[in-house]
Amino acid sequence: MNSIINYLFWGFVAAASVFLLMAGITSFREGSQRAGSIFLVSCIALLCISVLPDRLISENEIFRIIFLSVGLFLPGIFLLPLSGIHKKDTQIPQKRYNESDAVLSRRLLEPGTEAYAAYYRDHSGYKESDNRARGNPGLLSENSRYFDPITFNAARANFSITEHLHRLDVLKPARKSIQADSKKQTSFIKDWMKRTGARSIGITELKDYHLYSHKGRGPKSGLPIANDLPHAIAITVEMDHKMMSYAPAGPTVMESSEQYLFSGILASKLALYIQNLGYRAKAHTDGNYEVICPLVARDAGLGEIGRMGLLLTPSLGPRVRIAVVTTDMPLDYEEKKSVAAVVEFCTLCRKCAINCPVKAIPEGPMKMTGGVSRWKINSDKCYHYWTVSGTDCGRCVIHCPYSHPDNWLHRLIRFGIKNNLLFRRMAVKLDDVFYRKIPPIKKLPEELTYRKNR
16 A cells, blocks of 8 residues: 555656646746746655655655655546536627727817818817827827837838738729639638648638628728628637737837737738639728728637637637738638636736726626627726827737737646636636736847947
């Protein structure tokens, strides 16, 4: 019996030590020094505790039995299939949103113009906060808090090229439609997009609530938007974890703009491909949207809408950018897989709200807004901070626990979050321990900052 206990004991210690060691190495490699240190110290502590009874007491079988029982029982409890997820019906907005009312559209109104006077005549409630934001330095301004000529000008270049993609929107089908095989085309499009950089891709029926009611930006500003294309293809691309970890400093807006551009390229080439087949297609890219991308991506099965109002994906959280292609080419829809665990986790975790510099994200429960139960952020507060910092911030994105790198360690944790309600609650607390509840702003590396003595 003693021999069996010894084998089990040392087998468990070896397995747990290897796990902690590998977790520490993985954390260091992903740039998480605090988490890596905690894992390695835990590994050393485990080994010390394991050998201590041999040095102090001769009869240590009882200790080893207790140690084994606790060591096997606790992980077992947290990994049991106790999901505790309350399936909710998809929240469908009761009315369409006018893009002209979005803060990123209102910022384009110029004081003294007829458009400015006409808008605020009907929407006077926005005028004071909008003018206050106009008095700040502005996004990518050299007078803003985090201005750096390297990262800011890289972002400006990315946004400029993204604007050029808008010109492709005027292209029309060149010839009469050919009969496309919906299954074959769906398979090809998904494979092509993923091979060329898309992180995930999903297809859904285009619904009225996916679309803005009116355009708010560009030459078509003010015109109504019609639901005249039956299908929507949602594409996500990954924002680099290291670049986003400097939020809200310059690398954040540089990476954000990079992935807006990349998602726009993927969507634009897909729309052109569909047009070459003779079907109608439109790419919805940064600054040229007719759809609300997170809603389309949610209904295409790519994630859920989280506390911060962004798409929360199962493997990258909100650390993605989205583009959409709408088309009349026949396509197949897959049954939407439930990712309700991410919303359940969101109800427990308030990390994005806690780390928001201006408290624009609600810390409380969902509330009914427009006939939909959801968290509603204060977009005016959020944008006001952008005009001060000069960047699109990103603190909420990078500090979401789901935004950690998609490696074996975090996939294991996400598996536990999905399948066990106890693990879900524990994960919220452990994330604060390993990564801090309010992480400090990281110092920028030399290659991403300007130095006069270069």
